[in-house]
Amino acid sequence: MNSILLEIKNGVAIITLNRPEVFNSFNREMAFRLHDVLDACESNDEVRAIVLTGNGKAFCAGQDLKEVTTPELNPGFKKILEEHYNPIVTRLRSIKKPIIGAINGVAAGAGANIALACDIVVAHEKVSFIQAFSLIGLVPDSGGTFFLPRLIGFQKALALAMLGDKISAEEAEKMGMIYKVLPLESFEEEVNQLAVKLANMPTKALGMIKELFNKSMTNDLEAQLALESKLQIEAAQTDDYLEGVTAFVEKRKPEFKGR
Template structure:
């Protein structure tokens, strides 16, 4: 694994918590942090004891996007190369990870930081958090799949306005427009995130993975094509041990004990 002080990682009770750890620069990405995040996501994908992932930030911010000091330094890569080498792999790893990923947005999420959150399966935020498509403020275009996910979440007109104006969206507004799932008060945020993550870790992991794979494909397919894919994935889900356990628990009127198998 790529070792870095810029990412902290823990695994407890099936929940892997990945924390962006550059709080003095609002957890903005340098190359080391981006590559370390990629490696931690690969580790989560390959570790069967990981049943859910939480992605969050240390300190007051979730992530302020790219560290511009590094991106504009004398030995820096072209902006396009930074996107290709650092951000695009992260987004693909998040979407291909066959486990639920929760973005726990603890503060401002700006630029690539905002779009990193929106690429996750479930986004929750502190009531004081905010989201900013900050790219237009420095003459860039939204990357990290922002132009893919945001229009699908909030509609083309609103996505266009947010990306072109760079206006701040409060966490409450983000919920109202369908950008994120829920907000939690400051004092209960950590406990609420942990409860949600534990719930996801105790769910039928393969069934959730099949659901995620179907959602990844839904905008590519016609209705007829999506129905065929649903049938194929349902066949796979029906062969899991968790399906058998779920049915037995339902008949016996008890809580199921899913193992992710």
Template sequence: MSSVLFQIENNVAVITLNRPDKLNAFNREMALLLQQQLDECASLQEIRCVYLTGAGKGFSAGQDLAEIVATDGPTMTQILSEHYNPIIDRIRKLPKPVVAAVNGVAAGAGANIALCCDIVVAAQSASFIQAFSKLGLIPDSGGTYFLPRLIGWQKASALAMLGDKISAEEAERMGMIYKVIAGEGFASATLQLAQQLAQMPTQGLALIKQAFNQSFTNNYEQQLAVEDQLQQQAALTDDYKEGVNAFLEKRTPQFKGK
């Protein structure tokens, strides 16, 4: 069985991390395969949203430490430059929304891969752990970048240094994630969210993502210029025309992602 499962349902690419016996901890094979599948999501026009989740009881426990200590295991340089950094870069640059459906524990790199996604939803039983400090390491996979921007400097510093286990409800309260979805219908409810995004104006959503990415380094004047530029692009899309016509005609728009 592949360590990452991939299927397309109603214009949604469903990507499932699939090492459930290891709580979906990453090894080299799994990291490289996830990169390949994210590339496929970028290239296939029929895919209009990506849904990332984990098999079994966990989302991802982060790096498989057994691989690191193996005689022929990857070095830390390889783990970051060849495994995790390319995953983060692909998710942020993918011109389609990425939903992380955190079904269980998300620790270390597993937590930060989830947090770099556009919308993060979590099951009530899920938890988030910046486990790095307990190994003498720093948060990687974008953790030092995204976490303080999501929850503020003080909370991010505390979580990174103490390595506290944060429940899904607490993660929602502090603004780390979008929403907790309770009950046994987590998978169907979160997939429905992804399918809703897949029926929206895909290019418009991609431009929102691009604007947010650029806002991390721009001052407000630069960001106003970015909004001006990207809004002009959005106004040229077929979906914009359809949205306006549907509004004026008082009907439900039929977006095509073009």
């Protein structure tokens, strides 16, 4: 069985974590498969938006603990972090296409933090998020200590990391951890609508917006203003900008091509 599924339709790549029997927890094979699929989506010009979701009752329960507790299977935490999770998080942030985290079930440990590394995170009303690391004597990884305090504030993030509280999707939305909670019964339909909307927007501009927000995490104001100027000049040279302003003048809906 493929641990990662990929479907491309209407400019949208749907990537599905597919180890439902272990709540889509990561082993070495699944991590490397996700690396390859993300790389393929990045290089495929037909893909203009990406959805990352899970199969079954969970989005992702983090690391497959059977792998790390079986001596002949255990790659060790150094390899797990440096070769599995860190490359996944950096890919999610560096791909210049919008990535929706469509959280279909519990997101725990590394699974929760991979979700938070996506550009736009939506979840249905039955979803929960858990920084489960401290509950087994570990520390947050996969970018959790970077993204979480920036999303919800230092005090709240530190408490969640230490206590390992289970946070409902509604609570996550209220504290700014995720973009929106969607109804369970229309979850897939609304995720698809959002993804298709993004896929029909000016892809290069969205990629530049993503780059700007990434850099804003570490830039000072002067550096950020300079980067805004640089990327605005580049955006103004795209075909989609010309189409956007032409459509505005002609009072019609623009037809962006991602160029």
